[in-house]
Amino acid sequence: MSTPFMFEKPVGMRDTLPSFYQTKNTVKQTMEKVIESWGYLPIQTPALEYYDTVGMASAILDRQLFKLLDQNGNTLVLRPDMTAPIARVAASSLKDQMFPLRLSYHSSLFRAQQREGGRPAEFEQVGVELVGDGTSSADGEVIALMVETLKESGLDDFQIAIGHIGYVNALLLDVVGSEERANVLRRYLYEKNYVGFKQHVKSLPLSSIDEKRLMDLLSLRGGREKLEDAKTLVSNGEASKALEDLEQLWEVLDGYGVSHHIKLDLNLVMHMSYYTGVVFEGYGSRLGVPLSSGGRYDELLQRFNRPAQATGFGIRLDLLVEALGQTEALPEQTCILFSKERRLEAIEKARQLRKEGKRVVLQDLQGVDNIDELSKAFADVQYYIGNKQGGKIDE
Amino acid sequence: MSEPLTMAMPKGRIFDEAADLLREAGFPLPPEFDDSRKLIVDVPEADLRFILAKPMDVPTYVEHGVADLGVAGKDTMIEEARDVYEVLDLKISECYLAVAALPDYKKTDINPKVASKYPNLATQYFKEQGEQVEIIKLNGSIELAPLVGLADRIVDIVSTGRTLRENGLVELETIVPITSRLIVNPVSYRMKDVRIDNLIERLAKVVEEEEA
Numbered sequence: 001m002s003t004p005f006m007f008e009k010p011v012g013m014r015d016t017l018p019s020f021y022q023t024k025n026t027v028k029q030t031m032e033k034v035i036e037s038w039g040y041l042p043i044q045t046p047a048l049e050y051y052d053t054v055g056m057a058s059a060i061l062d063r064q065l066f067k068l069l070d071q072n073g074n075t076l077v078l079r080p081d082m083t084a085p086i087a088r089v090a091a092s093s094l095k096d097q098m099f100p101l102r103l104s105y106h107s108s109l110f111r112a113q114q115r116e117g118g119r120p121a122e123f124e125q126v127g128v129e130l131v132g133d134g135t136s137s138a139d140g141e142v143i144a145l146m147v148e149t150l151k152e153s154g155l156d157d158f159q160i161a162i163g164h165i166g167y168v169n170a171l172l173l174d175v176v177g178s179e180e181r182a183n184v185l186r187r188y189l190y191e192k193n194y195v196g197f198k199q200h201v202k203s204l205p206l207s208s209i210d211e212k213r214l215m216d217l218l219s220l221r222g223g224r225e226k227l228e229d230a231k232t233l234v235s236n237g238e239a240s241k242a243l244e245d246l247e248q249l250w251e252v253l254d255g256y257g258v259s260h261h262i263k264l265d266l267n268l269v270m271h272m273s274y275y276t277g278v279v280f281e282g283y284g285s286r287l288g289v290p291l292s293s294g295g296r297y298d299e300l301l302q303r304f305n306r307p308a309q310a311t312g313f314g315i316r317l318d319l320l321v322e323a324l325g326q327t328e329a330l331p332e333q334t335c336i337l338f339s340k341e342r343r344l345e346a347i348e349k350a351r352q353l354r355k356e357g358k359r360v361v362l363q364d365l366q367g368v369d370n371i372d373e374l375s376k377a378f379a380d381v382q383y384y385i386g387n388k389q390g391g392k393i394d395e
Numbered sequence: 396m397s398e399p400l401t402m403a404m405p406k407g408r409i410f411d412e413a414a415d416l417l418r419e420a421g422f423p424l425p426p427e428f429d430d431s432r433k434l435i436v437d438v439p440e441a442d443l444r445f446i447l448a449k450p451m452d453v454p455t456y457v458e459h460g461v462a463d464l465g466v467a468g469k470d471t472m473i474e475e476a477r478d479v480y481e482v483l484d485l486k487i488s489e490c491y492l493a494v495a496a497l498p499d500y501k502k503t504d505i506n507p508k509v510a511s512k513y514p515n516l517a518t519q520y521f522k523e524q525g526e527q528v529e530i531i532k533l534n535g536s537i538e539l540a541p542l543v544g545l546a547d548r549i550v551d552i553v554s555t556g557r558t559l560r561e562n563g564l565v566e567l568e569t570i571v572p573i574t575s576r577l578i579v580n581p582v583s584y585r586m587k588d589v590r591i592d593n594l595i596e597r598l599a600k601v602v603e604e605e606e607a
Contacts, residue, residue, distance in 0.1 A: 159585055159586055192481060195481045195576055196481070198484075199484075263585060263588065283585045289581070
């Protein structure tokens with residue numbers, strides 16, 4: 001047998017030590033409380049799913065999936081996102097439940113990292129899915145809930161960018177005429193390569209008006225007024241509907257009083273190919289990468305034979321804690337050191353203190369090498385040592 | 396007063412050219428940055444802070460958000476494939492990537508080897524050509540590889556072609572033209588949108604005028 005690697009972990013896997021765990025847990029509980037107060041019911045799904053169902057539907061790049069085989073040779077994946085599993089549940093185990101369904105989750109997700117081993121390949125995400133409601137009210141509710149969740153968790157300086165896949169698709173298709181050519185342009189947007197986008201547009205045989213329409217797409221970022229600019233670029237049915245969606249969504253967000261956190265960004269094209277309508281991303285000022293994202297996916301559920309409109313968001317817990325930038329101090333603990341003659345007394349004392357809500361460590365003196373060092377680690381140490389009754393030596 | 400915009404810049408010639416562009420765009424930069432050993436240069440008058448980095452590392456600083464913006468060659472952008480916005484072609488330090496070899500080079504079927512500072516890019520290029528090669532990563536002086544028999548071809552940056560000529564190498568194929576790009580961190584692009592858009596706009600105007 002070969003010697004196991006003593007300290008090594010697979011690439012991207014991390015240990016969470018007590019102080020970080022404490023911080024993360026507090027943030028998580030705060031978030032869950034907010035989400036549950038909006039009537040979302042938490043669920044859990046398995047870490048392993050079939051590649052053919054959830055793996056394919058999830059639209060995470062294939063090379064980012066952790067795959068393995070079960071005893072029968074079926075390919076399994078460690079879930080790379082929660083939207084696809086929840087869509088599966090909504091269409092199967094919950095198929096008799098009436099729509100709209102409001103579900104929430106807190107789960108670890110797995111995505112293989114190819115670069116820089118330090119990046120997490122397993123991370124926790126907290127999120128919601130609102131299934132079976134296609135209204136702008138639903139989009140608005142999900143975004144407003146995300147804002148409130150971030151705010152309650154203690155994040156103050158953050159912003160949400162909102163885009164619409166339908167608008168981008170309608171504009172690109174209207175100008176270049178074929179889905180294939182639109183795809184090339186969409187890819188540049190997704191890769192955030194505006195230079196490449198502009199160069200490609202210039203290389204196309206377009207009228208100067210059409211060329212300008214595509215170039216102007218890149219500047220559709222800002223406040224609500226950009227919706228007016230967007231209207232001038234394309235006016236077919238799909239685009240007008242998208243802009244109407246956004247117009248209504250803005251009303252809803254105004255109603256929730258959160259629109260000051262919102263910016264329009266009609267270039268926002270997400271990597272998740274199942275998004276069909278409104279998409280959004282959240283950013284915190286102390287973090288270089290987006291910490292939350294979400295959007296409308298009206299075609300995902302029909303892959304599981306229960307067609308339904310749906311929307312949701314996910315917040316990366318590890319990134320949120322990083323953006324908050326503070327670790328919480330570990331709670332204070334009391335230590336009761338005892339020798340075996342006075343064990344009963346010590347147990348009774350511990351029981352009493354725990355009832356009062358204290359955290360109590362009960363430690364046999366014989367199990368300790370260095371009493372001085374041990375006592376330094378506790379806020380309060382009580383001794384039940386020797387034959388004397390009731391003797392308590394305070395430091 | 397808000398925090399200055401932070402810009403990651405490659406040391407050396409590209410820095411000077413980019414600084415010229417910023418001056419022309421109306422940013423009051425000092426005529427010369429005297430202490431070249433400094434790694435962080437603050438220019439409060441222009442509300443800018445520069446981080447001086449290895450050219451290959453500029454996209455990394457920007458991706459992680461310690462720099463809001465950066466100036467990076469298209470070569471490093473292709474090689475590093477970082478998640479940043481590439482917003483403007485600055486059209487400075489123009490050059491191109493090329494395949495080069497000794498003049499008597501003949502295609503071999505026996506395990507052809509290519510040396511490069513850009514292993515990802517080179518791998519991608521030869522894959523697209525349908526050619527099977529072994530890529531050897533070097534960190535500099537790539538021209539040495541064919542001279543000593545480490546590889547029979549190299550993939551490297553060519554600006555005037557002088558280095559190749561001096562080492563007796565000839566160009567075989569051009570891969571892609573290269574210029575420096577202005578890149579932006581995705582979060583800064585949203586959180587500091589007004590200031591960043593303003594900077595992009597002013598630079599874009601200068602670049603356009605230079606071209607005309």
